[in-house]
Amino acid sequence: MAAIVIAGGGTAGLAAALALGRRGHRVRVLERGDAPPDGPAVESAQRWRRPGVPQAVHDHILNALGVRMLRRHAPDVLDGLLADGARLLDLAAAAPGGPAEPGEEELVTLVARRSLLDVVLHRAAAAVPGVSVSHRTTAAGLLTAPAGPSGHRVAGVVADTGERIPARLVLDATGRRSASRSWLAAAGLPVADDLSGPSRLHAYGRFYRLRRPCGPLPGPLNRGNAAGGIWGHYSAVLHPADNDVFAITLGALPGDRAMAALRGAEAFTAACRLSPYLAPWVEEDAAEPLGPVRATGMPPNVLRGAATDRLRPVRGLLPVGDAACTTDPMFGRGLSLALAHAFGLAELIDGRPEADDRLARDAAGLAERLLRPWFDKGVHDSRLRVRQWREATGAAADREPARPPEPPGPPVPPVPAGLWAAATAAAAADRAVWRGLTRIQTSLATPAEVFADPAFLDRVRASEGARPGPAAPEGPRPPTPAELRHALTAREGG
Numbered sequence: 001m002a003a004i005v006i007a008g009g010g011t012a013g014l015a016a017a018l019a020l021g022r023r024g025h026r027v028r029v030l031e032r033g034d035a036p037p038d039g040p041a042v043e044s045a046q047r048w049r050r051p052g053v054p055q056a057v058h059d060h061i062l063n064a065l066g067v068r069m070l071r072r073h074a075p076d077v078l079d080g081l082l083a084d085g086a087r088l089l090d091l092a093a094a095a096p097g098g099p100a101e102p103g104e105e106e107l108v109t110l111v112a113r114r115s116l117l118d119v120v121l122h123r124a125a126a127a128v129p130g131v132s133v134s135h136r137t138t139a140a141g142l143l144t145a146p147a148g149p150s151g152h153r154v155a156g157v158v159a160d161t162g163e164r165i166p167a168r169l170v171l172d173a174t175g176r177r178s179a180s181r182s183w184l185a186a187a188g189l190p191v192a193d194d195l196s197g198p199s200r201l202h203a204y205g206r207f208y209r210l211r212r213p214c215g216p217l218p219g220p221l222n223r224g225n226a227a228g229g230i231w232g233h234y235s236a237v238l239h240p241a242d243n244d245v246f247a248i249t250l251g252a253l254p255g256d257r258a259m260a261a262l263r264g265a266e267a268f269t270a271a272c273r274l275s276p277y278l279a280p281w282v283e284e285d286a287a288e289p290l291g292p293v294r295a296t297g298m299p300p301n302v303l304r305g306a307a308t309d310r311l312r313p314v315r316g317l318l319p320v321g322d323a324a325c326t327t328d329p330m331f332g333r334g335l336s337l338a339l340a341h342a343f344g345l346a347e348l349i350d351g352r353p354e355a356d357d358r359l360a361r362d363a364a365g366l367a368e369r370l371l372r373p374w375f376d377k378g379v380h381d382s383r384l385r386v387r388q389w390r391e392a393t394g395a396a397a398d399r400e401p402a403r404p405p406e407p408p409g410p411p412v413p414p415v416p417a418g419l420w421a422a423a424t425a426a427a428a429a430d431r432a433v434w435r436g437l438t439r440i441q442t443s444l445a446t447p448a449e450v451f452a453d454p455a456f457l458d459r460v461r462a463s464e465g466a467r468p469g470p471a472a473p474e475g476p477r478p479p480t481p482a483e484l485r486h487a488l489t490a491r492e493g494g
């Protein structure tokens with residue numbers, strides 16, 4: 001009997017397998033997709049077909065929380081990624097002047113294509129004695145067993161092959177469509193409702209390779225880890241990736257026919273040429289496109305009921321990663337939360353011979369501490385962004401198809417909007433305030449933690465009363481909605 005079965009071998013499942021295996025547990029991962037091909041990691045990642053992880057063909061960055069997790073729990077994986085061409089980019093490169101402080105060395109982003117991260121993680125996990133990964137094997141349902149007068153517990157998994165796999169503990173790492181809700185319903189085990197809030201945005205992304213990898217970059221990384229910005233009615237952001245590759249992603253409201261033209265290569269390039277900081281990167285002699293423009297709808301923010309203790313948690317089943325909580329990808333924290341969750345659960349599971357109520361409650365407590373603040377912030381920020389973009393684009397967004405009414409949302413993060421705006425304004429000139437907000441942006445600290453610091457609040461309030469300093473030099477201006485639409489319509493069908 002495998003002591004622990006993990007359904008799903010994406011980032012969360014592989015990280016959990018690595019951490020549990022290295023603690024001496026016997027782990028079997030069931031993954032419905034193919035194994036990464038043999039050979040050098042970069043080539044393997046490029047050749048790996050992953051229909052089960054459709055987002056892998058889109059830009060991914062690993063924020064500072066994720067880097068902290070790798071440094072603490074799997075430094076060999078981080079070293080392997082860096083040896084294979086991933087890079088750490090320093091966010092302080094875009095900070096206002098002022099003294100750097102201890103702790104700022106944590107403010108970095110790891111840039112690598114998503115499948116490279118998973119190949120390196122896969123090889124590390126599969127090399128651990130006691131860990132096995134069964135590919136082309138779908139977890140199709142749960143085995144349950146009576147657990148005293150108080151009901152049943154999960155006792156294993158049934159695979160699509162019909163194989164019955166008993167286990168002390170099952171981790172659901174099946175990603176954002178989490179399989180366990182339907183499994184639990186089929187097994188007659190009740191769980192709390194999921195919480196959700198829509199993201200509502202569409203993303204259009206394309207990868208490129210620099211033609212002169214050893215030369216200077218075509219343009220500055222004005223955000224430290226990225227070029228471009230999130231503008232008043234759309235976003236246009238470039239992230240370097242591993243080796244000499246970079247990705248550009250444009251974000252827009254759905255239901256806007258002009259913006260839907262971004263699926264076409266010509267319209268996409270035209271939008272990049274108009275967008276601040278991006279134009280030099282898409283010049284013919286700077287970079288070659290690596291494939292077509294890929295479009296996707298952003299998944300909603302979801303906190304799964306099975307990950308919480310709003311109803312008595314199910315014993316023997318722990319959701320992890322996106323299967324527990326999905327956050328709007330525009331905020332780039334899903335991978336980091338998946339790693340932090342997987343390593344956190346491994347610590348809880350370690351030393352617990354029984355998959356009992358206590359483990360279930362502790363796991364729900366971990367989800368509440370680690371995931372809930374980012375779910376709440378995701379819901380709040382997604383709504384705010386959509387509202388702002390709708391106001392800026394006016395009638396164009398009215399063509400969005402009618403949707404069912406939204407369920408009541410969670411509370412907004414516990415920071416009044418005025419205070420948040422004051423901190424954002426102060427961060428442009430005050431290094432300490434910049435540091436606090438950057439720690440939130442990179443998931444190293446929650447808004448509640450940063451805004452509870454009296455020194456941080458003093459600096460924000462002082463800046464509110466202070467006479468404005470010399471105006472910062474104005475950056476390049478993004479196109480107006482009309483200018484962008486005109487450029488796209490002129491090239492529609494191109």
Ligand SMILES: Cc1cc2nc3c(=O)[nH]c(=O)nc-3n(C[C@H](O)[C@H](O)[C@H](O)COP(=O)(O)OP(=O)(O)OC[C@H]3O[C@@H](n4cnc5c(N)ncnc54)[C@H](O)[C@@H]3O)c2cc1C
Binds near residue numbers: 009052055140332
């Ligand atoms: C467009 C887009 C861009 C994103 N960009 C970023 C970013 O820049 N930074 C960031 O941090 N996050 C980003 N994310 C979020 C990130 O992709 C997820 O948070 C991450 O994939 C979560 O990992 P996971 O292992 O939980 O799930 P997944 O990566 O989805 O893995 C789930 C695995 O389970 C397998 N599986 C599913 N069902 C079964 C079953 N029944 N049996 C066996 N196997 C099964 C699948 O094949 C898959 O391998 C982005 C997401 C999207 C959609």
